[in-house]
Amino acid sequence: MADPSYEVVVGLEVHVELKTKSKMFCGCANAFGAGPNxxxxxxxxxxxxxxxxxxxxxxxxxxxxxxxxxxxxxxxxRFDRKQYFYPDLPKAYQISQYDAPFAEWGSVAIRSGxxxxxxxxxxxxMEEDAGKLNHLGQNLQSSAGxxxxxxxxxxxxxEIVSEPDMxxxxxxxxxxxxLRTVLSYVDVSDLxxxxxxxxxxxxxxxxxxxxxxxxxxxxxxxxxNVNSVRNVGxxxxxxxxxxxxxxxxxxxITKETxxxxxxxxxxxxxRSKEEANDYRYFPEPDLPPLMLTGEWIAxxxxxxxxxxxxxxxxxTGMGIADQDxxxxxxxxxQLAFLTRCLEYESDVRLVTTWMLSDMLxxxxxxxxxxxxxxxxxxxxAELLHLIGDGTLSGRMGKELLExxxxxxxxAKTLIEQLGMAQITDDRVLREQVxxxxxxxxxxxxxxxSGKAKALGFLVGQVMKRTRGQASPEVVNRLLREMLDE
Amino acid sequence: xxxLATSAGEIAQSVxxxxxxAEHIVNVYLDRIRRLDGELHALLSxxxxxxxxxxxxxxxxxxxxxxxxxxxxxxxxxxxNILTDRLPTSAGSKILAGFYSPFQATAVERAVAxxxxxxxxxxxxxxxxxxxxxxxxxxxxxxxxxRDRVPGGSSGGPAAAIAANLAPLALGSDxxxxxxxxxxxxxxxxxxxxxxxVSRFGLIAYAxxxxxxxxxxxxVRDAGxxxxxxxxxxxxxxxxxxxxxxxxxxELEYPLRGLRIGVPSQYFGAGIxxxxxxxxxxxxxxxxxxxxxxxxxxxxxxxYAIAAYYLIAPAEASSNLSRFDGVRYGFxxxxxxxxxxxxxxxxxxxxxxxxxxxxxxxxxLSAGYYDQYYVKAQKVRALIRRDFMExxxxxxxxxxxxxxxxxxxxxxxxxxPLKMYQSDICTxxxxxxxxxxxxxxxxxxxxxxxxxxxxxxxxxxxxxxxxGRMVEEVxxxxxxxxxxx
Numbered sequence: 001m002a003d004p005s006y007e008v009v010v011g012l013e014v015h016v017e018l019k020t021k022s023k024m025f026c027g028c029a030n031a032f033g034a035g036p037n038x039x040x041x042x043x044x045x046x047x048x049x050x051x052x053x054x055x056x057x058x059x060x061x062x063x064x065x066x067x068x069x070x071x072x073x074x075x076x077x078r079f080d081r082k083q084y085f086y087p088d089l090p091k092a093y094q095i096s097q098y099d100a101p102f103a104e105w106g107s108v109a110i111r112s113g114x115x116x117x118x119x120x121x122x123x124x125x126m127e128e129d130a131g132k133l134n135h136l137g138q139n140l141q142s143s144a145g146x147x148x149x150x151x152x153x154x155x156x157x158x159e160i161v162s163e164p165d166m167x168x169x170x171x172x173x174x175x176x177x178x179l180r181t182v183l184s185y186v187d188v189s190d191l192x193x194x195x196x197x198x199x200x201x202x203x204x205x206x207x208x209x210x211x212x213x214x215x216x217x218x219x220x221x222x223x224x225n226v227n228s229v230r231n232v233g234x235x236x237x238x239x240x241x242x243x244x245x246x247x248x249x250x251x252x253i254t255k256e257t258x259x260x261x262x263x264x265x266x267x268x269x270x271r272s273k274e275e276a277n278d279y280r281y282f283p284e285p286d287l288p289p290l291m292l293t294g295e296w297i298a299x300x301x302x303x304x305x306x307x308x309x310x311x312x313x314x315x316t317g318m319g320i321a322d323q324d325x326x327x328x329x330x331x332x333x334q335l336a337f338l339t340r341c342l343e344y345e346s347d348v349r350l351v352t353t354w355m356l357s358d359m360l361x362x363x364x365x366x367x368x369x370x371x372x373x374x375x376x377x378x379x380x381a382e383l384l385h386l387i388g389d390g391t392l393s394g395r396m397g398k399e400l401l402e403x404x405x406x407x408x409x410x411a412k413t414l415i416e417q418l419g420m421a422q423i424t425d426d427r428v429l430r431e432q433v434x435x436x437x438x439x440x441x442x443x444x445x446x447x448x449s450g451k452a453k454a455l456g457f458l459v460g461q462v463m464k465r466t467r468g469q470a471s472p473e474v475v476n477r478l479l480r481e482m483l484d485e
Numbered sequence: 486x487x488x489l490a491t492s493a494g495e496i497a498q499s500v501x502x503x504x505x506x507a508e509h510i511v512n513v514y515l516d517r518i519r520r521l522d523g524e525l526h527a528l529l530s531x532x533x534x535x536x537x538x539x540x541x542x543x544x545x546x547x548x549x550x551x552x553x554x555x556x557x558x559x560x561x562x563x564x565x566n567i568l569t570d571r572l573p574t575s576a577g578s579k580i581l582a583g584f585y586s587p588f589q590a591t592a593v594e595r596a597v598a599x600x601x602x603x604x605x606x607x608x609x610x611x612x613x614x615x616x617x618x619x620x621x622x623x624x625x626x627x628x629x630x631x632r633d634r635v636p637g638g639s640s641g642g643p644a645a646a647i648a649a650n651l652a653p654l655a656l657g658s659d660x661x662x663x664x665x666x667x668x669x670x671x672x673x674x675x676x677x678x679x680x681x682x683v684s685r686f687g688l689i690a691y692a693x694x695x696x697x698x699x700x701x702x703x704x705v706r707d708a709g710x711x712x713x714x715x716x717x718x719x720x721x722x723x724x725x726x727x728x729x730x731x732x733x734x735x736e737l738e739y740p741l742r743g744l745r746i747g748v749p750s751q752y753f754g755a756g757i758x759x760x761x762x763x764x765x766x767x768x769x770x771x772x773x774x775x776x777x778x779x780x781x782x783x784x785x786x787x788x789y790a791i792a793a794y795y796l797i798a799p800a801e802a803s804s805n806l807s808r809f810d811g812v813r814y815g816f817x818x819x820x821x822x823x824x825x826x827x828x829x830x831x832x833x834x835x836x837x838x839x840x841x842x843x844x845x846x847x848x849x850l851s852a853g854y855y856d857q858y859y860v861k862a863q864k865v866r867a868l869i870r871r872d873f874m875e876x877x878x879x880x881x882x883x884x885x886x887x888x889x890x891x892x893x894x895x896x897x898x899x900x901x902p903l904k905m906y907q908s909d910i911c912t913x914x915x916x917x918x919x920x921x922x923x924x925x926x927x928x929x930x931x932x933x934x935x936x937x938x939x940x941x942x943x944x945x946x947x948x949x950x951x952x953g954r955m956v957e958e959v960x961x962x963x964x965x966x967x968x969x970x
Contacts, residue, residue, distance in 0.1 A: 042588055046808045048581065048689040049568045049590060053723050081804055083850075085827055092807030148812065280850035282859060285693035285801055287723050 006206040006247060008240050009215060010172050011164035012232075014179060015157050016189045017129060017197040018061045024128045024156035025052030025095065032195050036149040044154035046090030051286050054079075058126065058156035059102075061188035063292065063300050065158055066103030066124045068186045068307055073297050077102040079126075079284040084277050087148050088131040098281040101125035102290060108162075108182070109309060110174040111326070119175050120163040129155040152196075164203065164215055169236040172202060176229045178308070181330050185305050193228050200226050204239040206247060219253040223267050226260050235260040239267050311335060318348045324356055333371035344381030347388075354380060358398055362405050374408045375401065383411040391415070392422050393472055424471040426478065429462070432470065433478045436461045447483055455479060488513045489968065493559045493653035493707040497600065500543070500558035501551055507540035507558030511602055514560040518605060518651045521967060527626050527636070527645040528562065528605040535571040536560070536604045543600060554600030555714055561596055562646045562655040565606040566613055567698060568687040569593055572603065576689045577611040577621040577639075580809045580816045580834030590687020591722070592656055592698045592715040599714040604652055608642025611836045612806065613660050613691040615639050616908040617898065618667070620838040625895055629966045630672060630934055634892040637667030637908075640701065644671040647701050649967045654711050655701040660691045661794050662887075662912025664699045665924035669887035669936020672926045672963055674708045674953065675701045677912075679943045680919035681726035683712075684719030690805040692798040693724075695916040703965075705925060705953040709733040712946060731947040740955050741948070744777040746939075747880030751787035752911055757889045764928040764935040765886045771959040780880050784872040787914060789865045794913040795906055796849045796862035802839075803846030809834065841902065870918040877942045882952050885911045887924040887936030915940050925953040928960055 023030050026043035042050040063073055080098035106121035131150035137143035160179065166172050180191050180198070190197045205218040221239060226232045238260075243253050258267040306314075308329040315325045328334050334355065341351050355370075359380065363373055375383075383404070387397045392415070403414050415421050423429060436458055437444055447454035455476070462475045488496065488510055499505045515533050522528050543551060543558055551557055563569055566576040568586040575581045589597075597603065610620035618641025619625045628636040629649040636645040640657030644667035647655050657664040659677035668675025676699045683698045690696060700711035716730045746769065753762055769779055811817035811830030818829035835843070849858035876883055889910055898905045915922035920940050927937035937956060941949045 042586075045813065047586065047588075047814070048574070048576070048584070048808070049586065049588075049687040051686050051722050051724075053721060083804055083807060085807065085810060087810075087812050087823065090808060090813065092810060093804055278852045280804075280847065280852075280855075282800060282804070282850050282855070285724075286690075 005209050006244070007209055008167045009164045009205045009207045009218070010166040010168070010236060011203040012162045012166070012172060012175060013201040013203070014160045014176070015199040016065070016160065016183060016191070018058050018156040018158065018188050019190050019197075020055055020057045020061060020156055022055060023154035024055050024058050024126070025154055028154065030155050031151075032190075032197070034151055036147065037151060039151040040153070044090070045150055046092075052095060052284075054287060054290070055156060059290065059292075060300055061186075062102065062124070062126050062156070062158045063297060064186050064304060065183060065188050066106060067297070067301050068182050068304060069106035069108060069121050069124070069160070071103035071106035071121060071124055073292060074100060074102050074104065075292050075294065075297070076100075077290045077292075079287045079290065080281045081284050082127075082279045082281055084279060086130070087146065088133050088150075088153070090131065090150060090153055094127055094130065095284055095287070096127035097125035102292070108175060108178050110171060110178050112168070112170045112174040117165070117171070119165040119171075122161045122163050124158050124160050127157050127159060129153065129157050164205070169233040169240070172236050173229055173233045176200065176232060177330065180229075181308050184332055185307055187305075196227075200232050202226060202232055202236055202239075204236055204243065206240075206243050206253065219255040221253065221255070221267075222257045223260055224257055224270065227262075231260060231262060234265050235267055238265060242267065320348060320352055324352050327356060328352070331370065333369045337370040337373070337377050340377035341381050344378055345384050347384070350384055351380070354384065358401055362402065366405070375404050379404060379410055386411055386415070390422060390424055390471060390473075392420070393468075396420060396422060396468060420469065422471045423466055423469045424474050426474065429466075429470055429474055429478055432462050432465050433475065433482060436465070437479075437482060444483060455483075489517065489650055491653075492704055493556070493702060494710050496559050496653060497555060497557045497710075500600070501554065503548065503551075505558075507543040507602065508537060510558045511536050511540040511560055511604065514604060514652055521649055522651060524632065525627050525629060525645055525649055525651075526624055527608055527642045527649065527651060529565045529575060529577070529608050529623055529642065530572045531605040532572050532603065536602050539597075539602045543602070551600070555710060556596060556654070557600035559601050559654055560604040560652040561601040562605050562607045562643050562652040563593055563603055564609055564640050564643050564655070564657045566609055566658055566689040566691070567593060567656055568689070569603055569606065572606050574606065574689065575623070576613075577609040577623065578835065578839070579622040580830070581689075582622070582816060584815050586687075588687065590698070591684035591719045593687065595715050596656065596711065601654065601714075605646070607640065607646055607655060607657070609663075610639035610641070611839050612689065612802070613639040613658055613663055613696075614802070614838050614842050616662070616666055616905055617893070618642060619895065619899060620836055622836055627895070628670060628892050630932065631892060634894055634933070635670065637670030637888070637892065639663040639667070640675070641667045641670075643701050644668055644673060644675065647671065647673045647703055648965065650703075650965060653702065654707060656698055656711070656715070657701050658688055658691075658696055658698050659912075659916065660695045660798060661909045661916050664701060665912050665922060665936065665938055666888045666908060668701055668924040669926075669938075670892040670934060672929075672934030672936075673701060673703055674705050674923065674925050675699065676708050676712060676923040676946065676949065677915060677921060678712065678716065678946055679726070679921040680916075681724050682728075682730075682921070682944065682946065683715050684717075684722040684725045686719055686721040690801075692801040693805060694801060695794075695798060697916075705923075705950055705957055706734065706737060708923070708953075709737060709950045712950075716946075726944075728944050731944070733947050733950055736947070737951055737954050739951065740775070740958070741881070741951050742776060744772070744882070744952060744955070745880040746772065746777055746779045746952075747782040747876050747883040748779050749782050749784040749787065749876070749883060749885065751784050752885035756907065756910055757886055758891070758930075760930040761886050761888070761890060761935050764930060765884070765937050768927045768937055768956055768960060769884065772955060775955070775959065777955070779884075782876045782880060782883065784869075784876060784883070784914070786865060786868040786872050790869055790914045790917060791906060791910055793862040793865035793869070794909065794917060795845070796858050797866065797917070799842040799846030800849045800859050801846065803843045803850065806835075806839065806843055838902070866917045869914055873914070873918045873920060873940070873942075881941070881948065882945075883940040885938045885940070887911060887938040891930050891933035891935060911938060919943065921946050921949055923949045923953045925956045926960060926963065927956065929963070934963075
C-alpha cells in the first residue's frame with residue numbers, strides 16, 4: 001500500500017489535564033461530573049473585572065511532568081493570550097504559553113516491536129481548558145440551541161508537543177502509551193481519554209525519500225481531538241493510506257485540519273489551513289512572568305518517583321524477562337505489588353511468575369487491578385513460602401490462591417480450615433504406596449520392564465487416595481525406593 | 486457644621502466622635518445630587534436607599550468601632566467601570582446597561598470597610614476610552630465650571646461630581662490620564678498610583694498593563710486619605726504589589742525642603758497652549774521662591790508616547806473587550822446564528838470610539854503586524870521608562886501641565902479623534918512607565934481650571950502628595966462653581 005518513495009512523518013500534540021484540587025486561575029473545584037456550571041466563579045466565567053491568579057500546585061505538577069520527560073525548564077517563562085470567539089471560551093481568549101513555554105527539549109524512549117527509538121519532545125506548555133458545549137442537535141450549526149457548561153473552563157492543562165519523530169501508527173501508539181505510563185508514575189493526571197482528561201492531535205505528512213528541506217514545508221494534515229490510543233492509531237493508519245493513495249494518483253495533499261469518525265474509521269476534512277484562525281497571541285498582562293528558581297526546580301525533581309526507564313534497568317538487573325518487564329512497568333499498581341511482595345519473598349522469578357500468570361488471570365476475570373487485589377502482596381508471599389517449604393504442592397497452591405481470592409482469607413487460615421496441608425510424612429505415605437503397588441501388579445510389571453510412564457500412573461493413584469495432599473516428591477521417592485529394591 | 490464646606494477628613498472626624506450622624510451627611514449630599522445632577526449628568530445611578538441604610542448601620546456601630554473608621558460616613562462616588570454590589574456597573578456602555586456584578590471591587594470593598602458610603606456611580610467615556618466623557622452611551626457630563634464645556638475624561642463624571650460637591654470623594658480609573666486630565670479640567674485633585682499599588686480586581690479592564698484605580702478629591706489631603714485606604718497587596722490581583730504602603734498623611738503638612746523639580750522641555754513646547762504653560766510656570770516660580778529648585782531635564786522619547794500608547798492600549802482593549810459577546814451577560818442582539826450573534830451584539834452594543842479602538846488593537850496584534858506595531862510599541866515603552874529612571878537620578882519629581890489645554894467645548898472634538906488623542910500627551914507617559922502622578926489645581930485661564938502634574942518614581946505617592954500640598958499653598962483657593970453663595 002505505502003509508496004516506498006515516501007516516508008511517513010508523524011508528530012503528536014497531547015493535552016493532559018492536571019488533577020489539581022482547584023482550577024488554574026481561581027479557587028473553583030477541578031472535578032469531573034458535577035452539575036452544569038456548579039464549579040464556576042466570576043474568574044472562570046470571564047465576568048467583567050475578574051482577574052486570574054496562578055495556581056502554584058498546577059505549576060508544580062506541570063514541572064514534575066516535564067522533568068519526568070527530561071525537559072529543560074525555563075526559569076523565566078510567560079503566559080500569553082490565545083484569542084478566538086467561541087461560546088465555550090468565556091473570556092474569548094485562552095491563557096496559554098506561546099513563545100516562552102515553561103519546558104522544552106525532552107524525550108521519550110519508545111519500543112515498537114523489537115525496535116527502540118527516541119521521540120524528542122519539542123516543548124511542553126501550560127494552559128487553561130475551555131468549557132463544554134452540549135448541542136441540542138448534531139452540532140452547533142444545526143442545533144436549535146446549545147447549552148454551555150463551564151465547569152471545565154479554567155482546568156489546568158499541559159500540552160506536550162513532540163517532534164515529528166514517529167514513522168508509523170504503531171510508533172504513535174507506543175509513544176502515547178509510554179507518555180501515559182510516565183505521567184501515571186508522576187501522578188499528575190487522571191489520564192482518562194474517554195473523559196477528556198487526556199486528548200490527542202496527530203500530525204501526519206508524507207516525506208519524499210531524500211527530501212532535505214524543512215518538514216514545515218510539507219503539506220501537513222492535523223487530525224484533531226482523537227479520543228483513545230487505539231483510535232489515534234486507526235486515524236493515522238487511515239491517513240497514511242489516504243495520503244499514499246492521493247500521491248499514487250498524482251494528486252496534491254492539502255494542508256488541513258481533519259476529524260476522525262470512530263464508526264467509519266475514517267478521517268474527514270474540517271477546515272483548510274488557509275482559513276485558519278489568527279490567534280493574535282500577546283503576553284497576558286494580568287499575570288506577571290512565571291519565575292522558577294533553580295532550587296525549586298531541583299526540589300520538584302528530587303520529589304519524582306522512580307520512573308519507568310529506571311525500573312526497566314532495575315528489573316533487568318533482577319533477571320526478569322524483557323516481556324515481563326514491559327508488562328510490569330506499564331502498570332504502576334503491578335510494580336508496587338511486586339515491590340511489596342519482594343519485601344517478604346526474595347525469589348524474584350517465583351514472584352513474577354505467580355503474579356503474571358495466576359494472579360493476573362484471576363484479577364482479569366474479576367476486572368480488578370493489582371491495587372484492588374483481594375490477595376495482597378504479603379499474602380501471596382506467604383503462599384509462596386508454604387509452597388517453598390513443602391507444606392503445599394504447586395497444584396495445591398494454585399487451588400488455594402483461588403480460594404484466597406474468593407474468601408479474602410490467608411493461606412494458613414484456609415489450610416487449617418480445610419485440612420489442606422500437604423502430607424510429607426514417610427510413614428503415612430509408605431502405607432498408601434504399599435497398597436497401590438499391591439493393587440496394580442500389572443503396572444508395576446510394566447515399570448520394571450522399562451516403561452517409565454508407568455511410574456506417573458502410580459504416583460497419580462497415590463495422589464488420588466490422599467485427595468491430592470500427598471507430596472509428589474515424597475511419593476516419587478518412596479515408589480522408586482520400593483519398586484527398585 | 487456646614488457639611489458642604491467640610492472636607493472628607495473633617496466629615497469622617499465629626500462622624501467618628503458623634504458630632505453628626507452619617508445619615509445626616511448622606512442626606513445632605515443626596516439632596517444636593519437631586520438638585521444639581523439633572524443638569525450636570527455626572528452620575529449614572531444613585532443609591533439613595535442603600536446609602537441611607539449604610540449610613541444608619543455606621544451610626545448604630547459601637548463608638549469604639551466607629552472611631553477606627555478613617556472614612557466614617559464619607560459619601561463616595563465610584564466611576565461606573567468599577568464594580569459595586571448594590572449599584573449596576575455599565576462601564577458607560579450599552580453592552581453592559583443594567584449589569585449587576587456578583588462581586589465588588591477590592592478598592593470599593595476597602596473604602597466601604599473604612600466607613601465610606603457609596604452614594605452613586607460616575608459617568609465616563611465608554612470603557613474609559615476618551616478624554617471628554619462624551620463617549621458615554623448614556624450622554625455627556627457637563628463641566629461644573631462652564632456648562633458648555635467637557636469635564637475631561639474618561640473619569641469626567643467623578644471629577645465633575647467632586648467639583649460640584651456631589652460627594653467629597655470619588656474613585657476613578659486612569660489608563661492614559663483618565664483621572665488626572667478630568668481632575669485638571671474640573672479644578673480638583675486626582676492621583677494615579679504606581680502600577681500595582683491599588684488592586685485592579687473589580688475594575689472592568691480597558692488596558693490591563695496601564696489601568697490603575699485612584700482617588701479624586703477637592704484637596705490633596707482628602708486624596709491621600711482615600712489612597713491610604715485603597716492601597717496595598719490584594720491576593721486577587723497578581724499584578725498588585727507587596728511593597729509596604731507608606732503613611733501618606735503623616736508628613737503631608739511638612740513642605741519638602743529644596744525639592745528638585747525636573748522641567749522636561751518636551752512637555753512645555755509645541756502642542757501646549759501658551760496660557761496653560763504660563764499658569765504652570767507661574768506656580769513653579771512661586772515654588773522656587775519658597776526654596777524649590779527647578780532643573781531642565783530631557784525625556785527624549787516623549788514624542789513617541791502617544792503612538793505607543795495608542796497601540797498598546799487598544800491592543801489590550803481588543804482582547805479585554807472580547808468577552809462582551811452576548812453569550813453570558815449584558816446586552817444581546819437578535820441573531821440567526823452564532824456568528825451573527827457576535828457581530829450584531831458587538832456592533833449594536835459598542836459605541837463608535839470603542840469600535841475604533843478594538844479594530845485598531847485587533848489590527849496591531851494581527852499576524853504579520855504584531856512585530857511592527859505591538860512589539861515596537863513595547864520597546865518604546867521601555868525607552869520611556871528608562872528616560873524617567875535617568876531623570877529621577879537628578880530630580881525628585883517631574884512637573885508638566887496635566888493637559889495641554891483648558892476644557893474644550895462639548896461636541897467640538899467629536900469628529901476629530903486624533904485631536905482628542907492629543908489631549909493625553911502629558912499624561913500617558915506615567916501609565917506607560919507605571920509611575921505615580923498627581924494633578925493639582927494650578928490656576929485658571931479665563932475662569933477655566935488648569936492642572937499641574939507631578940510624576941514621581943515608583944511608590945513615591947507620599948512625596949507626590951507633599952509636593953501637591955505645596956502647590957495648594959501657593960495657589961489661591963477657588964470659589965467653587967456651584968457652592969452656595
